[in-house]
Amino acid sequence: MPSAATPAAGGTPAAAPGGDVAVRVRRSDRRRRTVTAYREDGGVVVCIPARFTAAEEAEWVQRMLARLAARDGRRRLGDDDLEQRAARLAERYLDGRARPTSVRWVDNQRSRWGSTTPADGSIRLSTQLQGLPAWVVDYVLLHELAHLLVPGHGEDFWALLAAYPRSERARGFLEGWSTAEAARTGAPAPAEDADD
Known part of the structure; x- marks a missing residue:
């Protein structure tokens, strides 16, 4: 029915x-x-x-x-896949210092790619990222992991992301993709990040 x-x-x-x-x-x-x-x-x-x-x-x-x-x-990468991926990225690029309590996909983030709540260690990624290249998803995950260590977007924060070799390329990809989608659909483009 x-x-x-x-x-x-x-x-x-x-x-x-x-x-x-x-x-x-x-x-x-x-x-x-x-x-x-x-x-x-x-x-x-x-x-x-x-x-x-x-x-x-x-x-x-x-x-x-x-x-x-x-x-x-x-x-479809599941939440478990995201958690494993986050653990590998944290170990490789952040010396294992970022330890999220949860990493999951969410459908309700239409205006941002990801968000982090440092107080409880949770990370959420927009399902809009699903289907994008793995290195782009990895960048967003690493971006959110870095927020567990540094809450804002100051020099210390960007220094953490400098270790990821595709940071600038991923940022450019996301900016181009969201601009194209916004032009195509008339909807606002997702922002790179928002912190809770």
């Missing part, structure tokens, strides 16, 4: 194929040609131009669900 979504502001619930995910369709008068989809609150939001017919909407919902499924198949 298909599950229905509660309409969000500007959103219309749609039945999902197989009934395993709630889909909300958001129409926008400002959106002219682009269609985007992302995960939110356990469901999927598909953003389409307001002028789309019901048939176009149905077609694009199917396309975007297929794209998300394909992307999920390519990119």
